[in-house]
Amino acid sequence: MARAAVQRRLIWRTARVLDNRAETDRVHRLVLEVPHWPGHLPGQHVVVRLTAEDGYTAQRSYSLASPPDVPQLHLTVERLDDGEVSPYLTDEVRAGDELELRGPIGGYFVWSAAADRAGGEPRPVQLVAGGSGVAPFLAMVEHHQRQESPTPLRLLYSARTAADVIGRDVLGAETTITLTRESPPDWPGPTGRVDRDLLARCTFPSTDRPRVFVCGSTPFVEAVAATLIDLGHDPSAIRLERYGNSEEPK
Amino acid sequence: MTDTASDLVAARRLDGNAAASTLAELFAVDLTEARSRCASCGSTAMLGAHHLYADAPALVLRCPSCTGVVLRFAAQRGRLVLDLSGAQLLVVPVPDDYADNGADDEADNEADDEADDEADEAPPAE
Numbered sequence: 001m002a003r004a005a006v007q008r009r010l011i012w013r014t015a016r017v018l019d020n021r022a023e024t025d026r027v028h029r030l031v032l033e034v035p036h037w038p039g040h041l042p043g044q045h046v047v048v049r050l051t052a053e054d055g056y057t058a059q060r061s062y063s064l065a066s067p068p069d070v071p072q073l074h075l076t077v078e079r080l081d082d083g084e085v086s087p088y089l090t091d092e093v094r095a096g097d098e099l100e101l102r103g104p105i106g107g108y109f110v111w112s113a114a115a116d117r118a119g120g121e122p123r124p125v126q127l128v129a130g131g132s133g134v135a136p137f138l139a140m141v142e143h144h145q146r147q148e149s150p151t152p153l154r155l156l157y158s159a160r161t162a163a164d165v166i167g168r169d170v171l172g173a174e175t176t177i178t179l180t181r182e183s184p185p186d187w188p189g190p191t192g193r194v195d196r197d198l199l200a201r202c203t204f205p206s207t208d209r210p211r212v213f214v215c216g217s218t219p220f221v222e223a224v225a226a227t228l229i230d231l232g233h234d235p236s237a238i239r240l241e242r243y244g245n246s247e248e249p250k
Numbered sequence: 251m252t253d254t255a256s257d258l259v260a261a262r263r264l265d266g267n268a269a270a271s272t273l274a275e276l277f278a279v280d281l282t283e284a285r286s287r288c289a290s291c292g293s294t295a296m297l298g299a300h301h302l303y304a305d306a307p308a309l310v311l312r313c314p315s316c317t318g319v320v321l322r323f324a325a326q327r328g329r330l331v332l333d334l335s336g337a338q339l340l341v342v343p344v345p346d347d348y349a350d351n352g353a354d355d356e357a358d359n360e361a362d363d364e365a366d367d368e369a370d371e372a373p374p375a376e
Contacts, residue, residue: 010271010274045270045271047271059271061268061271102271103271105270105271105274105280106267106270106271106280106282106298107270107280107282107283107298108265108266108267108270108280108282108283108296108297108298108299109265109267109282109298218262218263218264222263239298239299240265240299241265241267241268242263242264242265242268243264244262244264
């Protein structure tokens with residue numbers, strides 16, 4: 001499966017929407033059925049193409065939020081009010097609609113239990129997410145759970161408020177959530193931005209030689225990556241996925 | 251947030267990983283896992299770790315060490331245009347790395363054949 005997922009020539013596929021539900025105020029979860037889906041690796045993305053009646057097309061990349069262990073594809077789409085694509089996907093798309101997509105795409109920002117088994121020495125996996133950048137990590141965490149992988153894995157996830165947290169049904173003991181804007185009085189976890197102190201307290205230390213994945217807005221990813229390097233992590237062990245700034249990811 | 255030009259450029263920076271779909275218009279293998287040696291500074295990094303500027307007139311990948319332009323790719327008037335002059339050497343893994351991971355399926359065969367054909371034509375790795 002892994003081999004096919006990385007190698008297959010990309011074609012446009014028709015996805016049928018099974019469900020479109022609000023996960024938070026701004027983020028919807030689209031559940032898609034794609035006939036003959038070749039399988040994917042946790043962390044890979046797809047490109048969704050919308051075509052208007054006049055033939056105008058717009059394409060956007062979305063990380064797959066579901067692991068290869070389940071047959072449907074889940075996308076978590078954040079509504080950007082000035083966006084061309086995301087308001088349509090969050091507010092207009094209904095169950096039964098069809099979308100064009102192609103994928104799976106990208107062999108760089110991926111982790112799978114199988115690759116660890118094949119790779120010999122298992123190394124811990126540290127995931128760091130800002131906001132909707134948690135999407136590829138939902139796939140990795142659920143895959144890790146379903147495979148009962150022995151690889152130590154942790155996620156540090158920064159969300160603005162408790163109501164903005166995506167993927168509550170998946171995230172478990174491996175996850176530390178920090179709330180940056182406001183937190184309920186009984187919030188058990190940390191609060192405040194992902195800074196040096198929080199990374200030092202809530203992630204694998206560099207001496208454990210973890211593979212590190214960081215995903216979120218460009219400023220978030222670059223700040224976290226610089227701090228991780230400062231904390232002694234090997235730059236070549238850190239993989240980044242920047243979602244850009246506030247505008248819709250292309 | 252400041253509004254200097256350099257900060258605006260920095261905020262639009264993405265990763266080479268996000269170029270995978272566009273490059274798939276031309277390449278049958280995933281280039282984000284390819285290692286590229288920068289023609290400007292000689293450093294080597296995976297294309298997925300390069301800096302991507304996707305909203306330039308062309309897709310532009312820059313070296314993460316020296317920010318030199320490594321690859322430009324554009325679709326213009328019915329043509330795909332690829333400028334690789336900034337990449338001194340590109341080493342693309344053929345997916346034998348993945349052969350023994352125990353997660354296989356029959357539908358692999360077609361893709362395997364394609365990959366094998368390309369491996370035959372590829373220059374030897376270092």
